[in-house]
Amino acid sequence: MSKGFTLIEVLVSLVILSMITIITSNILQSSLETERTSSERLQSASALNFSSIILRRDLRQIINVPLRDYYGNTIKGTFSGSNIDKRILFNSKIKSISNEISPIKRIEYVLDDNMLIRKQFFSSNPYNSDESIKSNFIEEISDLDIKFMHERSWYDRWPVSPITERQIPTLIKLEFKKSGKEYIWIIEPNIDYVFKR
DSSP: OOOSOOHHHHHHHHHHHHHHHHHHHHHHHHHHHHHHHHHHHHHHHHHHHHHHHHHHHHHHTBOOOOOBOTTSOBOSOSEEEETTTTEEEEEEEOOOSSTTSOSEEEEEEEEOSSOEEEEEESSSSOSOTTOEEEEEEESSEEEEEEEEEETTEEESEEOOSGGGGGBOOSOEEEEEEETTEEEEEEEOOOSOOBOOO
16 A cells, blocks of 8 residues: 555645635735725824814914905904805914914815815915915815804804904804715804904
8 A cells, every 4th residue: 555645635635725725815805904994994083083173273262353355454254154155264373483473373264176175374464365374174075064153043154243243153063074974063162252452
């Protein structure tokens, strides 16, 4: 009797080994896909969290002073916002490197091509609409809805009346969709709401 494997035993071993290899490679591929998806979701959540922090910081550091247009004319309101234009405009206190530069900067948030853009101007009354630091704040955003609260009612624009031209909204609400998920951010500016001369 000779020692060794028959051809049938070798073929059965190869079939079993190939089945184990296929199953193992499928498990590995599934694990890598799950890890990639989880990593993308975590990165997206981190980016949204960072955006929320920046927006809340900007709104909580609002300086309630009159706004001016690019020609130096006074804009009606110390805070301006519109759900139709998908835009918020205000002055905020931003720390500067130099003490010789005013820390009060114009901030504008505007929706453009499914992207919420943050513009930070170099002064509170800029003369040129293009002289700003632009950041793509939130990408792939849809169905943005901006609301402003005054006396327990939500409005699509601010100021809502001549009385509110010297006020900041009590609350600011942003509702939007990103990657099929709905988000609601409600932010309290947390300042003295009425402009005082």
